[in-house]
Amino acid sequence: MSTPTPSSPRIVLQARNIHKSYDDGAIKVLRGVDFEAIEGNTVALCGPSGCGKSTLLHLLGGLDQPDSGDIAVNGVEINRRSNLLHLLRHEIGFVFQLHNLIPDLTLAENCLIPTVAAGIDRQVARDRLHQLTQRTGLSHRLNHRIQKLSGGERQRTALCRALMNKPKILLADEPTGSLDEKTSAAVFELLLELAATEGITLVMATHDRGLAQRCDRLVEMHDGRIRGIGAF
């Protein structure tokens, strides 16, 4: 793994020669993937369905383990970490295609879940919640149940939840995939804005080339491999 120098951009996510398969090797999803993300950058993972985008995101976030290869988050290899929970609680946030909110809880309660997991002080969590919901335009919806929210509001709520514990890396798996074009564009704008203002490294899997071109880098995947990397 490379060691950052003061003058060089800091690599916060790094994967080397990642292989991943399912069903005892019958389905090979990733075939030797190398990947890097620089601090504060936005990276779009593009490619057809089944090319391994989601799997790569899961591996980068420590939700799954590769069959072989190394993954490092903030310079520390995942398999050398004694406490993977710290990664999920403080270093990485996830947003999925489906909002995956708990329907019976309110917007505020859904957002506060990561703070409960991490044992963050209640008042600190509340302050953060108000800050994020104001920036995402949801502050008037705090006590509304999820069923009462529109699709865009739900996805913005999921975004707030992912950012509650101030992660430095946000992994987004088709975050606008279930939204209409207009809402999708608005949520994506918000995603980019938050990533920029919070200094977050964003890695996003998407089918939408238009959105992908708004990112700093585009990583093209095909059949479990990186086919090309481009910078905009």
Place this chain on the structure above:
Amino acid sequence: MIFLKLILTNLLRHRIRSFISIAGIAFSVAAMLTIVTILQGAVGMFSGLLSSDSEIIVFERNVSDLFFSNVPADAVQQIGAWQIVQHADPVLFGIVSSLDHPIITCFGITPNDARLRNATWQQGTRASFGQHDDDVVLGERAAEFLSAHLGDHVAIGHGTFHVIGIIKTANGFEDGGVFMPLASAQAFFHKENSSSVITVKLRNKDDTAAFKTMVKGKFKTLIALEDEEFTRSYSQFKILKATAWAVGGCGLLLGGLGVANTMIMSVFTRIREIAILRVSGFSNAQIARLIFGESAVVSLLGAVVGLLIGTAFLFVLKSVPALHGYVDVSIQPLIVLIVIVLSFLTGVAGALYPAFYAMRIRAVEALRFE
């Protein structure tokens, strides 16, 4: 607060299922409380019956039931004559039947027995007891179910007896019993010159140990026990209590299976939700706490509702005239505590597998399938 809401949310989401689980535990707890309290009450009444104005009971060593105990008459005389003894009263227990009543407890006692002395005489007087062989005094409830009044002749077992008094006592067994002069009872039950037990009151309670030693030294076939000691060690009481707890325990086990079923369904129906909690940083312990918390709420709610149902049921039983004196509604705090702890443990046991299953849910697999 959110943690608690996560627990309650799932219970409220499936209200019918939660209600059925709580009801299962509640009925188990109510059954356990009712059975144990009734039996404790019965044991208490039987103990009270033996310890009427006495503190030591002497009976035949190694008998499984006091009805089979034989204490010779000369032992009563000798013990009664000891300096440290204030009084020693022989009591002969017998069971007979009459028309429509398969079991009637008979007490063969002396006219000076505390049972007669302490009772409220509703009809007749104590002075007339023991004057004729066929005289009997009936407990209030026995008089009621035998439809007998003062001066009537009633058929009891293979004999006919003349009712010379009707008494009311605080003890259900005594209230439903027939009191015969000791000699009549000995003849009736073919136990001439013997009684079932001797109830003894000492002049000085400090002499209890000395008294027991004297009985042991003088009468090889007899044993003397203090009332509390007897209640603790009497095998019939032990069997009754064990049976009560076992029956109650079986009920609670069924309730626990209900909780287990609910919790398994609860985990299966929200695998995706648990996966999201995992992605949000929930540890195995936090996930397990959610599941155990949910089952604890079910079992504790069930326990509270069950205690209320059980207590109400006991009061209803107590108000039934036929059971007067048999049901003791004084619920012991220890029993309540044991019932609550047992139901809580049942809930926890019921949540073991669901919690284990929930801890093994892998977020990535649960989220892969939309």
